[in-house]
Amino acid sequence: MPIAPDPSSFPDTRAWIRALPALGVVDPPPPGLPTVEALPEAPQTLFLAWLAEAAAAGVSEPHAAALSTVDPGGRPDARILLLKDVTKEGFWFSGDTRSPKGCHLASNAVAAMTFYWRERGRQIRVRGTVAEGDPDVAARDFRERSVTARAVASASRQSEVLTDPVEYERAVTAASASIEADPDFVSGTWRAWCVVPDSVEFWQADPGRRHQRVRYRREPSGEKRWTRAVLWP
Numbered sequence: 001m002p003i004a005p006d007p008s009s010f011p012d013t014r015a016w017i018r019a020l021p022a023l024g025v026v027d028p029p030p031p032g033l034p035t036v037e038a039l040p041e042a043p044q045t046l047f048l049a050w051l052a053e054a055a056a057a058g059v060s061e062p063h064a065a066a067l068s069t070v071d072p073g074g075r076p077d078a079r080i081l082l083l084k085d086v087t088k089e090g091f092w093f094s095g096d097t098r099s100p101k102g103c104h105l106a107s108n109a110v111a112a113m114t115f116y117w118r119e120r121g122r123q124i125r126v127r128g129t130v131a132e133g134d135p136d137v138a139a140r141d142f143r144e145r146s147v148t149a150r151a152v153a154s155a156s157r158q159s160e161v162l163t164d165p166v167e168y169e170r171a172v173t174a175a176s177a178s179i180e181a182d183p184d185f186v187s188g189t190w191r192a193w194c195v196v197p198d199s200v201e202f203w204q205a206d207p208g209r210r211h212q213r214v215r216y217r218r219e220p221s222g223e224k225r226w227t228r229a230v231l232w233p
């Protein structure tokens with residue numbers, strides 16, 4: 001890992017930021033992208049191959065992604081969360097319907113999920129519509145969380161202003177006690193959501209800046225068929 005330059009040795013912030021290293025040599029380099037004809041039929045297959053490669057190479061939290069949504073006024077927002085599953089339907093994540101992201105999805109059921117694995121010089125961009133999973137998918141996801149994580153999820157008014165930390169402590173303590181008394185409890189506002197992709201792009205860095213990109217697009221017929229194309233970098 002190259003040492004970041006000391007900000008005090010630069011005339012201004014811009015000069016320092018410009019000197020920060022980016023897209024350096026990836027060691028060992030990942031294999032190049034196959035030709036379009038040799039790409040797997042569905043983007044999920046290539047995604048899972050890249051995810052496995054990133055995990056095996058020691059990328060930290062390779063299942064963390066930026067989820068971008070759009071609020072009712074058309075303003076975009078994004079936050080990091082964890083990918084929970086990849087199926088033939090799409091890319092799954094979970095959260096609370098009362099949160100800003102939950103409200104965005106209720107009014108505008110579209111999203112993008114963006115993965116960046118800097119240690120592998122790879123980015124994946126998933127775009128699509130968002131479908132709510134069946135309640136049993138959300139219930140399983142909720143029950144797999146630790147007691148504290150379940151308590152925080154059910155007691156928290158996520159992203160609201162917290163004026164009294166004592167109130168938060170009390171709410172989480174009370175929720176923990178009731179979850180310990182009823183381990184099957186599932187918060188009614190917990191959801192599993194699926195980004196049903198209509199576009200998935202795979203981007204691979206090249207230290208010489210001849211980056212490689214391929215994009216899968218759902219065919220307009222709406223059939224579960226994909227067209228694959230190489231993009232200009």
Ligand SMILES: Cc1cc2nc3c(=O)[nH]c(=O)nc-3n(C[C@H](O)[C@H](O)[C@H](O)COP(=O)(O)O)c2cc1C
Nearest residue numbers: 064079080081082094095096099100101102158159
């Ligand atoms: C590594 C990481 C993983 C996270 N995982 C989740 C998650 O799975 N679900 C979730 O709702 N928030 C998760 N968060 C918190 C979100 O980034 C965000 O703060 C929260 O969901 C509120 O977002 P909102 O106000 O846009 O709804 C995670 C944050 C980080 C940094």
